[in-house]
Amino acid sequence: MILKNNKGVTILILVVTIVLMLILAGVSLNTGFSVLDDMRMGSLVSNMNLVQAKAEVIYENYTFYNNDTDCLVGAGPYQINDLLQLNGVQLAQEELENIAQKAEVSEEEVRTWNWYQWSRADLEAQDLDADMLAEDEFFYINYENAEVICSQGVSFENSKMYHSITGLKNKEE
Numbered sequence: 001m002i003l004k005n006n007k008g009v010t011i012l013i014l015v016v017t018i019v020l021m022l023i024l025a026g027v028s029l030n031t032g033f034s035v036l037d038d039m040r041m042g043s044l045v046s047n048m049n050l051v052q053a054k055a056e057v058i059y060e061n062y063t064f065y066n067n068d069t070d071c072l073v074g075a076g077p078y079q080i081n082d083l084l085q086l087n088g089v090q091l092a093q094e095e096l097e098n099i100a101q102k103a104e105v106s107e108e109e110v111r112t113w114n115w116y117q118w119s120r121a122d123l124e125a126q127d128l129d130a131d132m133l134a135e136d137e138f139f140y141i142n143y144e145n146a147e148v149i150c151s152q153g154v155s156f157e158n159s160k161m162y163h164s165i166t167g168l169k170n171k172e173e
Contacts, residue, residue, distance in 0.1 A: 041154050041168060047132040048148045048165040051118065051139050054126050059143040072143060074122050077114030083140055089151050092160060095167035102166050103145045115140040115149070 055073075062071040080096075083089040091099075100107045118139040120130040133139065133152075140149040153163040162168050 037154075041162075044150060044152075044154055045165065045168050048139070048150060048168070050128060051123075051132075051141065052146055052148045052165060054128060055141045055143055055148065056146050058126075059146070062143065072116060073126060074116030074118045074141060076116035076140075078117065078140070079113070079115065080111045083115065083149065083151075089140070089149060089153070089163055091149070091163055092167070094160075095162065095164045098166045098170050099145075099147055099164055103147070113142045113145065113147075115142050 058071060058073055062068065065071055080091065083091075096107045096110055100110045103110070118141060120133050120135065123132060123139075124130045138151045140151070141147070148165040149163045151163070153161040154168065155161045
C-alpha cells in the first residue's frame with residue numbers, strides 16, 4: 001500500500017469544521033438569548049396581569065364600601081415623580097404616552113394619579129405568589145385605571161426599559 005500525504009487536506013477539513021461549529025454556536029446563542037428575553041417578558045406580563053386583576057377586585061370593594069381607603073392595599077399613595085425617588089423607576093416618555101392614550105387622558109393627568117406600592121408581603125396577603133418579586137422590587141398600582149408598573153422593568157435588544165403593563169403589552173404587539 002502506498003500512503004498518500006494528506007496532511008494539508010486534514011488540516012483544511014479541521015479548520016472548516018471548526019469555523020462551521022463556531023457559526024452554529026453563534027446562531028444558537030443568539031436564538032437562545034432571544035427566547036430568554038421573550039420568556040422574561042411573558043413571565044412579567046403574566047404576573048402583572050394577575051396583580052392587575054387583583055387590584056381591580058380591590059378597587060371594586062373600595063367603591064362598594066363608600067371609598068373606604070382601608071380597602072386599598074399597599075403603601076401610598078405616591079405620584080409618578082415619587083416612584084423615581086423611591087425605587088429608581090423612571091418611565092420612558094413613550095410609556096407615559098401609552099398609558100395616557102389607553103386611559104384617554106393627558107400625560108400631565110397621568111403624572112397626578114395616585115400609585116400604591118405593593119411589596120412581597122402585600123402579594124402574600126392577597127394570596128399571590130410573593131416570588132413574583134425579588135426582595136428589593138415592588139409593583140405600583142393605580143387602582144382607578146387598573147395600571148400596573150413593576151420596579152424591575154425589562155429591557156430588550158433595543159435597550160429600552162419597560163416598566164408598565166401597557167408598555168409591555170404594546171411591546172408584544
